[in-house]
Amino acid sequence: xxxxxxxxxxxxxxxxxxxxxxxxxxxxxxxxxxxxxxxxxxxxxxxxxxxxxxxxxxxxxxxxxxxxxxxxxxxxxxxxxxxxxxxxxxxxxxxxxxxxxxxxxxxxxxxxxxxxxxx
Amino acid sequence: xxxxxxxxxxxxxxxxxxxxxxxxxxxxxxxxxxxxxxxxxxxxxxxxxxxxxxxxxxxxxxxxxxxxxxxxxxxxxxxxxxxxxxxxxxxxxxxxxxxxxxxxxxxxxxxxx
Numbered sequence: 001x002x003x004x005x006x007x008x009x010x011x012x013x014x015x016x017x018x019x020x021x022x023x024x025x026x027x028x029x030x031x032x033x034x035x036x037x038x039x040x041x042x043x044x045x046x047x048x049x050x051x052x053x054x055x056x057x058x059x060x061x062x063x064x065x066x067x068x069x070x071x072x073x074x075x076x077x078x079x080x081x082x083x084x085x086x087x088x089x090x091x092x093x094x095x096x097x098x099x100x101x102x103x104x105x106x107x108x109x110x111x112x113x114x115x116x117x118x119x
Numbered sequence: 120x121x122x123x124x125x126x127x128x129x130x131x132x133x134x135x136x137x138x139x140x141x142x143x144x145x146x147x148x149x150x151x152x153x154x155x156x157x158x159x160x161x162x163x164x165x166x167x168x169x170x171x172x173x174x175x176x177x178x179x180x181x182x183x184x185x186x187x188x189x190x191x192x193x194x195x196x197x198x199x200x201x202x203x204x205x206x207x208x209x210x211x212x213x214x215x216x217x218x219x220x221x222x223x224x225x226x227x228x229x230x231x232x
Contacts, residue, residue: 006162034219043209043222044163093162095220106151106170106213108220112162 003027004096006111013084014119021079021114023094029074030096034108035067038091050077084118091115121146123212125223132200133231140195140226142184142210151213152193153220154184158206166208169193180204205230 003026013019023033032051036044048064050056050071058064066088068080077096081088095108122145132138144150151170155163167178174186184195193210210223 041227043224046219049219091160095163106215106218107153107165107168109165110155110163113160115160 002098002109004030004094004109004111006092006094006114008114009112010115010117012117012119015085016083019081019084019116021081021092021094021116023077023079023096023111025075025096025098025109028096028098028109030077030098031074032097033071033077034095034097035069035077035079036093036095038093038113040091044093047079081116084116086118089116089118121150121212121214121221123210123221123223125208125210125226127226128224129227129229131229131231134202135199138195138197138200138204138228140208140210140228142193142195142223144191144193144210144212146191146212146214148214149188151215152184152186153211153213154178154182154193154195155209155211156180156206157209157225163209166195200228200230202230202232204228 005024007022035047038044047062048056048058050069052071052074056069071077091113093113094111097108124143153168154166157163166182167176169176169186176184182197208226211220
């Protein structure tokens with residue numbers, strides 16, 4: 001149980017285009033989803049937290065107009081990188097958690113990640 | 120504010136040797152603690168977690184970790200390393216209440232055959 005998928009697993013796009021990454025919880029309802037960015041050989045950096053039906057909360061320094069997050073349902077969140085540039089190239093990982101209390105509320109289940117390359 | 124420290128950036132062990140990866144945390148109360156493993160180009164896989172109770176936690180793939188409150192540590196151990204264990208290992212902390220995870224910087228494990 002607790003499987004999270006991401007699509008696509010990798011994407012290459014031209015500079016100036018927008019790219020959408022999907023994150024789905026396959027067997028549970030994700031009340032909250034998180035989006036992380038990971039640079040090569042570095043740890044995960046939290047970009048934003050999204051609760052279903054609410055606006056995402058962005059971490060300091062993350063441009064909300066650049067990285068649009070939508071969490072329209074309990075099983076799907078999307079991250080859209082708008083007007084992508086080469087410096088946006090990175091590994092993007094989502095995670096999801098379910099419930100509103102208890103142990104499941106404090107555990108995140110991670111997707112396999114999406115490799116974005118902007119030419 | 121809470122923090123997680125993984126003092127070792129790289130560790131190399133021989134196959135069959137024992138392994139210990141260090142993790143220290145800073146938080147005033149008992150945190151929720153996690154160890155994840157990440158293979159190149161992959162997402163994070165949960166190895167084990169500590170929420171409460173027995174301080175020695177067993178995980179998948181033969182890993183275990185021990186929570187030591189007095190030392191603010193949650194070190195990961197494996198008695199005999201396999202070549203397939205080569206990966207990046209992350210320790211993470213959650214302060215509860217559904218708060219976000221705080222990750223350590225990771226330890227890259229290399230296994231020599």
